Amino acid sequence: MEKLLILNPGSTSTKIAVYEDENQLFVESISHSADEIAKYDLIIDQFEFRKDMILEVLKEKGIELASLTGIVARGGLLPPLKAGAYQVNDDMVWQLKNKPAMEHASNLGAVIADAIAKPLGIPAFIYDGVTVDEMLPILKLTGLKEIKRKGIGHNLNTRAAAMRYARENNKTYADCKLIVVHLGGGISVTLQYGGKVADIINDEDGPFAPERAGGLPSQSLVKYIEETGISTKDMLKKMKSRGGLVSYLGVNDSREVEKMIAEGNQEAKLVYDAMALNVARKIGEEAATVSGDVEAVILTGGIAYSEYFTSEVKKYSEWIAPVIVYPGENEMESLALGGLRVLRGQEQAHEFVKQA
Numbered sequence: 001m002e003k004l005l006i007l008n009p010g011s012t013s014t015k016i017a018v019y020e021d022e023n024q025l026f027v028e029s030i031s032h033s034a035d036e037i038a039k040y041d042l043i044i045d046q047f048e049f050r051k052d053m054i055l056e057v058l059k060e061k062g063i064e065l066a067s068l069t070g071i072v073a074r075g076g077l078l079p080p081l082k083a084g085a086y087q088v089n090d091d092m093v094w095q096l097k098n099k100p101a102m103e104h105a106s107n108l109g110a111v112i113a114d115a116i117a118k119p120l121g122i123p124a125f126i127y128d129g130v131t132v133d134e135m136l137p138i139l140k141l142t143g144l145k146e147i148k149r150k151g152i153g154h155n156l157n158t159r160a161a162a163m164r165y166a167r168e169n170n171k172t173y174a175d176c177k178l179i180v181v182h183l184g185g186g187i188s189v190t191l192q193y194g195g196k197v198a199d200i201i202n203d204e205d206g207p208f209a210p211e212r213a214g215g216l217p218s219q220s221l222v223k224y225i226e227e228t229g230i231s232t233k234d235m236l237k238k239m240k241s242r243g244g245l246v247s248y249l250g251v252n253d254s255r256e257v258e259k260m261i262a263e264g265n266q267e268a269k270l271v272y273d274a275m276a277l278n279v280a281r282k283i284g285e286e287a288a289t290v291s292g293d294v295e296a297v298i299l300t301g302g303i304a305y306s307e308y309f310t311s312e313v314k315k316y317s318e319w320i321a322p323v324i325v326y327p328g329e330n331e332m333e334s335l336a337l338g339g340l341r342v343l344r345g346q347e348q349a350h351e352f353v354k355q356a
């Protein structure tokens with residue numbers, strides 16, 4: 001029997017679970033207030049704080065560290081990866097500590113997993129990391145040779161949703177042609193076919209999201225930075241955590257926005273409807289990429305619980321293909337099942353080599 005510790009550090013929470021084979025023994029999501037996080041300059045500075053908290057949760061739940069047989073974490077901002085599993089090694093820990101592609105809480109996953117796994121002599125893995133980049137070469141191009149599109153986003157949850165669709169329709173993942181959208185604090189619109197994430201539209205050129213600015217008109221953005229004198233670091237932070245619903249309405253919880261709409265707030269309705277329309281426009285972009293040959297559009301993530309939001313997206317997208325809703329995210333289970341496949345020899349973990 002395998003006993004796996006699953007770690008998913010997010011911007012505002014740390015999710016921890018333990019699985020015995022396919023059975024979840026517990027899952028716990030610890031929220032971090034903005035104040036708690038604000039005192040750390042860099043993500044990596046939160047290492048001790050989050051690791052200690054994880055160890056504390058395991059103690060409370062009566063999980064003996066020595067009983068664990070492996071650890072699986074959400075992968076961080078590494079250089080472009082293949083889909084599936086990578087074994088956590090010294091190169092990966094070095095990369096995340098010294099040269100991550102971007103600051104993001106998921107960078108802590110493999111580093112903490114390594115710190116716990118090494119003394120126990122058990123393996124640690126990441127699975128379907130945020131930088132899985134299988135994008136079609138033609139989709140990498142932008143209008144400036146020096147700037148390329150990157151495959152970054154919610155690969156874990158969108159691939160898990162695509163695989164669920166395949167299972168439920170008695171098909172293999174490789175035989176499906178799907179547009180899968182993660183609707184959370186951030187949004188990713190993906191095109192998946194041929195067993196790959198052929199495209200992923202996320203923060204840089206995606207729709208705005210509860211906390212994210214999404215793609216912005218590039219000339220206006222450059223002028224805004226020059227006129228306000230805002231630093232690169234502060235601007236990136238603003239686009240990542242103070243954009244979208246937060247920028248217009250001051251809240252990142254879609255349920256609060258829906259309450260505002262129900263109370264007659266016209267600004268809230270305009271912004272929320274615009275967010276849904278922008279998601280649908282990106283779904284249309286992915287549909288065009290495959291000349292409309294799409295079998296289904298799948299909406300997943302926390303906002304997929306919303307009848308209001310999913311109906312809006314459907315209104316603009318159902319002409320492409322049936323729109324299926326898988327509410328919530330399935331990240332902890334996806335990590336556990338991925339780790340189990342590797343430990344059972346059903347899947348091979350890739351080896352990570354650092355890029356200094």
Ligand SMILES: Nc1ncnc2c1ncn2[C@@H]1O[C@H](COP(=O)(O)OP(=O)(O)O)[C@@H](O)[C@H]1O
Nearest residue numbers: 184185210252253254255301302303305306329
């Ligand atoms: N029932 C619901 N109706 C509308 N929005 C919801 C509902 N439940 C959760 N959400 C929204 O889902 C978002 C978080 O989605 P989730 O997939 O859990 O997060 P993340 O990708 O940020 O980890 C929040 O904006 C939250 O308000």
Ligand SMILES: CCCC(=O)OP(=O)(O)O
Nearest residue numbers: 104130152153154185186
């Ligand atoms: C870093 C890309 C994936 C992402 O946006 O994740 P979160 O929504 O969990 O911050």
